[in-house]
Amino acid sequence: MLDNLTILEASKLIDEKKVSALEITNSYLKKIEDSKKLNCFITVSHDKAVHAAKETDNRVSKNNRIGPMDGIPLAYKDLFCTKDTLTTASSKILSNFIPTYESTVTNNCINKGAITLGKLNCDEFAMGSTNKTSFYGPVVNPWKSLDSDEELVPGGSSGGSAASVAADLCIASIGTDTGGSIRQPASFTGAVGLKPTYGRVSRWGTIAFASSLDQAGPISKTVEDAAILLQTISGHDNKDSTSSQRPNEHYFSNLNSSVKNLKIGIPKEYMSDDLPLEIQNYWNEGKKILSENGAEIIEISLPHTKTALPAYYIIAPAEASSNLSRYDGVKYGLRTNEKNLIKMYESTRSDGFGDEVKRRIMIGTYVLSSGYYDAYYLKAQKIRSLIKKDFDNVFKDVNAILTPATPNTAFAIDKEEKDPVKNYLNDIFTVPINLAGLPAISIPFGLDKKGLPVGMQLITNSFEEQLLLNIAKNIQDSINFKNEPKCWWK
C-alpha cells in the first residue's frame, strides 16, 4: 500500500488519517536502507525525517495539516545546502562541509511540511550526464536492459534524484538543471523532470555550477506531482538578484489537460538520421497524440541549434571556473596542508576536485583569459543571444515545442568514454533551452526494445510553466506509462 505513492496519493492517505506521516516516512527509510546497491543517497537524514514526520502527525491530529506537501518524504540533490546536514556537491573538496543555513528551495519545502529523507548523489558539482563523476561513486539506474544484466547509468547530473524516484526511495525529489541535468536523467529513468524558467526558482543556498544557467526543479512520478512541487519551490527571493519578481502561481489547481487549438512546433534541426528509430517513433507518437487531442503540429526552424552545444561548453565552464574558486582550502571544506599558500591551493584543489571538474575549470579559465575572451566567451554570448532569438521568433507562431529529451537511452556504467565531447552530446536536446532560459519538461513515453525508458521534452516560452504542465498532463493521460522498474537491487 505504501509503494509507488505519488504526492497526491500519499497526501490523501494522510488527510484521511489512513496512514501516518511517520509510517510513510519509516517505510521509505527502510527502502533506502535496503537499496544501497543503487548508491542514490550520500546522506540519509534518518532522525531529521522521523522528527519531522512526528510533527506532521501532530498537526494532522489537530486538523492543522499545512497542505498537500505536509508529511511528504522528499530527497534533495546534494547541491542544496541543508542546515546541519552534510552537503557535498558530490565532491571530495566539500566532503566535510556542514552548512549553517538552509537553501531557499529546501526551506520552501520544509515550510510546507515536507520531510527531508536525505541528500542525493549527483555528478560532482553537477558536471556530467552519467553520475559517474561523483566522488561517492556512480548511481545505478533501477532500470536494466531486458537482454543484459549490466548496470546502467541513470543519467546526470541529477542521477540520484531521478533514480531514487524510479526506485521509489522517495515520493519525489528536487534536482538542478544547468544543461539538462534534470531532464536527461528523468528521461533515462522513466520519471517526470521539470526545469523551470530561469529566475522562477531561487538559487540562494544552491551550490553554483554555472550561475546564468542553473535552475532547480522537481523530479516526480507524475505531472500532477511536478505541478505541486513547482509551486512549492517557486517564488521571488530577495536574496537572489536574478530571481523573478513575478508572483508565484497555483500550478496544480490550475492544471488542465486540454491541448485544443494549441500549436505545437517540431524543430527540424532536432531531426537526425543518427537518432535511434525507437526515439523517432515515440516522437511521432507524441505528434499523433497531440494532434488527435486537438493540437496543430507545425514544423519549425531553430537555425542556431547546432551552435548551442559549443556555446554552452564555453559559457558554463567559464562561470564554473570562477564559481569554484571559493573552494580553496582557506575557509571550509578540504584543506591539504602545505608550507606556503600557493602549494596549499595546488594540493587542496588537485586532491579535492575530480577530473571532469578540473577539465571544466581549465576550459573556463582558458576561454576567459585575456587574448581569448573575445574569440570564445564573447562569441559564445553572442550565439546565446541568437539562440534566444530563435526561440522568440518561433514562439510567435507556436505555443510549445516537442522534441526528444535525449538522443539515446540509458547506457552501461562500464562503457568507458575516452572522448569527453561524446559525453557532452548527451545534452544536445536540452542545452539550448538553458541558454535561452526557458522552461521545459521531460516526460516518459514508453520503453525501447531493450525495455529502457524513453523521454520526450516539451518546451514553452518563459514563465509559461502552466501551459507546459497542461500539455505534459495531456500526454501523460494519453500514454499511461508506469515507472515501475523490476526490483533487482534489494
Added chain:
Amino acid sequence: MMNDWQTVIGIEIHAQVNSKSKLFSSSSTDFGSAPNTQVSLVDAAMPGMLPVINKFCIEQAIKSGLGLNAKINNKSIFDRKNYFYQDLPQGYQISQFKDPIVGEGSVEIEIEGTTKTIGIERLHLEQDAGKSLHDQDPNLTFVDLNRSGIALMEIVSKPDMSSSDEAIAYVRKVRSILRYLDTCDGNMEQGSLRADVNVSVRKKGEELGTRCEIKNLNSFKHIGAAINFEVDRQIKIIESGEQVKQETRLYEVASNKTRSMRSKEDAHDYRYFPDPDLLPLQLEQEWIEKIKKSLPELPDEKKLRFINFYKISGYDAEVLTSDRRISEFFEEVAKNRSSKLSVSWVASELFAVLNKLNLNIENSPVSSSQLGELIDEIENGTISNRAAKEVFEEMCNSEKSAKDIIEEKGLVQISDTSEIEIFINKVLEDNPENVEKYKNGKTKLLGFFIGEVMKATKGKANPGLLNQIVKKKLDN
C-alpha cells in the same frame, strides 16, 4: 637640465563608501571591530551565497559622480575580477570593468593662485578584500574578513597632473568633495581613502614615457615624497641611457624610497567577465535628478560665496572651505559678527590650537558658539584683543564660558575715560624728561607712554581710548 623634463601623473583614488552596511551584504562596516565579527555568509563566500546590491552604496556613488561633475551611466555592469588570495574569499572581487557607474568628469585645483582642471576618467564601485595578518604567528597567516565586501569607489583621473604639488592638490580636492557629500569620510590613516599614483617622465614635446604605479599611498606627505623620489629615479635611469621598466612599486616610509613590487610580466590575468549573479545595474534618470537636487553646496561654490559675502581673501576662503565641517564652523561663528575677526579667530587662533593638539574641527575644545561669544566680548569692547587671547587659552583648557573667565580674571577692559586718565596722569608725572622730549618733537615716544599705562592697568585699558587721551594730553 632637470628643467627639460616633464612629469606626467595620473591617480587612482580608492575611497571607502560611507555606508552602514557592505556593498553586497547587510554586514556592518564598523571600523575597529574584533576580527571576523562583521562577516556574513556572503562575505565569507559560503557555498550557494549570492550578492545583493546595497542601494544606498549606489546612491553614494551617484552623489560622488555628480560632485565630480561627471556623467552618470544609466546602465552599468558588475564584473568579476578573478584571482586567488587568502583574504579574497570568493576567489574573485566584484568590480566594474567595461561599464562603470560613473563616466568622465573633472575637478579644479588651485596651484599658487592659478586654477587647473584635472580630468576624471571614471568612477566605479567594487568590493574590498579582507585583511591578512602576518604578524600574529611565526608560521601562520591569519585572515580578518571584517573588511571583506565593504564598498569602495575607485576614482581614476586622467594623466593631467605634472607635479607632486598638483597631485596632492588633486587628492585633497577629491577628498574634500567626498567629505562635503558625506560619501566617504576621507580618513586616510584608517585607510578609508588611499591612492595609487602612476608616474612617468618625458622630455618636453616627446611622447609619454613608461609609467610606474606606486600603490597604496595613505597620506598627502607620502604621495608627495613618493612622486618626488620616483621622478628623480626615472630621470636618472633615462639619463644614464637605460629604460624605465613598467612595474608596480611600493613606497617605503622609513627609507623614503620606492621599490619594485612586481613587473608587468608578472601582472595577473584577472579574467574579467560580467558577474552572472547580478543583473546589469539600471538607473532611472528621475532618481539621478532627484539626487542631483539634494546635493549640498560644494567647495568651489562655497569658496566663491565666502569671497563675495564675507569679503575675505581668496586664500582665507580656500582655507575655510577646504573642509565642510570647518566651513560650517566658520559660518556659525561669523553669523552676525565681524567676518574679519571671525576669520582671524578661526583660521589663526583656533587652527593653531587644533594643530598643536592634533585634533580635527569636530573635536575642537571650543565650540563655534563659545568662540562666537568670545568675539562678541571683543566687538562690544569688554575686552581687548590681547586679553581675548588669554581668555581663549583658558577656554581651551576648561569648560568655562568667555564671560566667566573674563570676570574671574578681572579682564574687563577699562573704558571709563576718567579712570584711564588717573593712570595716564601718574605715568606723565613719573616721566617728566620723556614728556619734555616728546614735546620737543620726539613723538615716537607716544608708544612708550601707552606701554607704561598698559603695564599699570595690566593690559585692561581700552587701547583706542588710551591712545586718544594720551595724545590729547601730550599735544596740549
